[in-house]
Amino acid sequence: MNVVARVRAQIRELVAEAINQARFAGEVTLSRDVSPDEISVERPKDRAHGDWATNAALVLSREARTAPRMLAEAAARHLNLSGTLVERAEVAGPGFINFFLRDEWLIETLRAILAAGPDYGKSRAGEGRRVLVEFVSANPTGPLNVVNARHAAVGDVLSNILMWAGYRVDREFYVNDAGNQVRMLGAAMDVRIRQLLGEDARLPEGAYAGEYLIDVAREFLREHGTAGRPAGPPPWEPAAPANEANSSAPTTKDGERDGAGPASWRTDPEYEAWLSRLARFAVEKFVERQREVLRRYRVEYDRWYFESEIRAAGGPEQVVRRLSDAGHTYRDGGALWLASTRFGDDKDRVLVKADGEYTYVVPDIAYHVNKLERGYDLLIDLLGRDHYGYHVRLKAALSALGFDPQALEVLYLHMVHLVRGGEEVRMSKRRGEIVDMAEFLDEVSVDAARYFFVMRSIDSEMEFDLDLANLKTSDNPVYYVQYAHARLCSLFRQAQESGLDAAGGTLSEAPLERLASEPERDLLRKLAEFPDEVELAALRREPHRMTRYAHEVASAFHVFYTRCRVLGEEAGLTAARLALCAATRQVLANVLGILGIDAPEQM
RNA sequence: GCGCCUAUAGCUCAGGGGACAGAGCGCCGGCCUCCGGAGCCGGGUGCGGAGGUUCGAAUCCUCCUAGGCGCACCA
Structure with a gap:
């Protein structure tokens, strides 16, 4: 135990002992003994109030039906300081007891x-508890951005802190390299490739609009060419030469496109294989770049865990089966639901969509189960504030599976507003205006970036002033x-x-x-x-x-x-x-x- | 509409029942014959509003106001 902790414990005992002695001497009317645990000892803000102080007399005065000040004085008279690091104690203010330590400490x-x-x-x-800190876990569909940089700094430093405090810590990055979004990534790649080849191609609804994909598309062409590309139109375009007005998908009465996602695409296995190849290529590139920029940022993960791994291992199926076996699922409207309201969620959640696809949460539940089965006592996830509430779902699922939901702790980090020249730099993923983390690090030193991101409490929306962080002097x-x-x-x-x-x-x-x-x-x-x-x-x-x-x-x-x-x-x-x-x-x-x-x- | 978060100095943020509310930036004024002046010292203003609990409230409770974020068979 360090000196400070020892002194604090010592004072707790001293005070409890003194109050009990005073009671024994009939100077204090308490019907019970006081224990050291209930004595709060704190560091006064003002040094004139000593090294440590306790408000015990204030707290106990009601119970003792004695004025706090008198209670404090009675206790002070019975303090036995011999053999301790406390030099003297005095009663002050409304009834605090202030302690002054000997220089020895x-x-x-x-x-x-x-x-x-x-x-x-x-x-x-x-106490040597094993902790897995999962952070950043950005989608492998583009470069990391400034918000990811905040997550990376906070996650990494928190991991270090936990290690110093005696936890056994591992860091992990979860890569969502499966499911719908990867299919959309393949589609966007396909369009970019067509455009590079001078063909007329438009991004399907909901696709990644970022121009960063153009470079990756160019790399693909350079490395693989167009061999293997199916001849027909992509599945989001009409099969026959288009002569209808202008929509490739049915529209709702609001004029919005229905089935913005791949669910409404034509079935075309050959083309899907091509898209999947493109997607895999892009995912690999992006993961590689993410890893690279994080390394530059001095963040090293113990493991990068891929969603495709947990899927290949049958994780989602097992989760669904175990939840169903436990009687916590039901069918409705063609979908399979988790009765998460039984576990504190405010509504039930879909596990398997009517089209047979898993929702995001299923592989993620499987991943968290996997973490627990790997022997971690505590799982800490860092998520963006825009995912707020997600933990309820995840904990509900873990409870339903018989795990202790307390093993999972989700921390939500607030947004980052980049400011340059007194004006906010807009970050919009949808419009493709991502503030790239690598470019960010070209502008700001790693030291400054890490310091600035960690400087704010995690649940405060923070402003990152590029001009200030850039000051190298x-x-x-x-x-x-x-x-x-x-x-x-x-x-x-x-x-x-x-x-x-x-x-x-x-x-x-x-x-x-x-x-x-x-x-x-x-x-x-x-x-x-x-x-x-x-x-x-x-x-x-x-x-x-x-x-x-x-x-x-x-x-x-x-x-x-x-x-x-x-x-x-x-x-x-x-x-x-x-x-x-x-x-x-x-x-x-x-x-x-x-x-x-x-x-x-x-x- | 429902839920969660936030509101503290001109600006960016700490402090989350205790004794006069802090730091950085900015502003003004001082301090180097000597260990690095990228430093030190001094100067001003503030807990969004109204009630309540408590010996004591920036802190806990209620209401109000203003922002942010959720409320998908998205991830």
Whole structure:
């Protein structure tokens, strides 16, 4: 247990014990003993209120029918501080008890940091539970965009945080390389190829309009030519030479095309085979590019799981059978439904459409079952806010299959608004105006992108200011933190040049009690919080705590460094301050590591 | 229409029952004979509105207002 956690536990016990003693002495009228668990101990915002404070007296005053202030004073009289890290306690305000620690705890923390080094901040909070974090999972029908970049940063950093907190973590990317959309992809490819060949071809309704497909179509032509392409018209065009007005599909009374998807296409196995070949080619290309840009972004997955795999393994059939066997499905209107309302969903969901196709959720259920069967205790999915509510369906299905729905946790990330020159850059997939992630990374450094995306809490709609992130000089929060690290490295280079022994082991022997000024103590206190912060970030799934913490450490350091001279002071003081600097550099390196951001030795 | 999320400083965002509400950007003014001025110090304004619960509410509850997102035999 780290020093902070130990102190907190100690204070809890002290307070509970003191209240019980006061009760025993007849100074407090409580009908029961108080246990340490119900004592809340927190860090006061104002340092004048000590290192720690408890509101126990406020909370218990009603039950004890005593004024909070009096209750606090009675408890304070019975505090037995001997043998603890608490130096003194005082009652303040409406009835808080404030605790002031002995300096030893800071010194102990500093030694602990130097001893643990790159491991400082790790904990066992996760108890070795196996977690699978699935994130991005973009469709293989185009390049990744800026929203995917947010997901990638958050998912990756969250995974790191969980690892630090003692979970066993794997990262996974689920590729939807099957079903309708892939067929639509093949169709769009076919049209692009025709257009490249100078033929007259129009995209079928609902097809991918993005021009990025043209390049892929060109690659296909270069590598494979048109060999194997059926002679007739594609299945979304009329079989006979068209002489009807202008529609290739029946229209509804609203004038919208009916059956916008492939369900309304002519049956043409030969052409379908061709489309499927085109689709496979495109999927492969896109997945390859996605993998590439993510690698550039420093995100590496343990596994890319393909929907086609789970389909080939018969996953969807099994899911449907098991759900049916369990009596949770029924037929209606030619479709097979899951009675998900029995498990908290607000309506039942279609599993198998009237045309015999699975809905999206079936292979996805199979995939999640597969994850659980691979031995993961916890599944975390990162989804876009536009999928909100999907977890209810998925959890319902898992419950129906006899799994604990609590094993699945779905986090929804909000939107990203790109801003350039004070104006929002519009991102519309339908109009094909995707803000490509690779192009985005040409403009913004990976460090800045990751930092900015993680900086915001996941359920806040965020604005990404390209101009700010682009600033390679100042005013950029990323550089503020990195600069602190570089500055420290520079300091140690100079220490070495002047022959000082700045090794960790030697440093912890320094007279650390000399670190007595406010900037020094503030910095140390901040460093002491690290394990707590990591643990909180993990348990609450709040990666943005890490960027905030990194900034706070950098700030505390810059203050210290401005006010306290390190080199050239009296030997003992220099050694002590070097120890503090070494610890700071270590913490910065660790937190930057979690963020997947470079910790530069010079800038 | 129903459901969920959001509303905090001029702007972008933290804080999610505690003691005077924070940071960055922007603006104004200071600080280098010396370890990196990509730094430090100082200066101003704010919890969308109205009720309620509580010793105590930015935080919890209700209503209202304004945004966003869902409510597919799409993925």
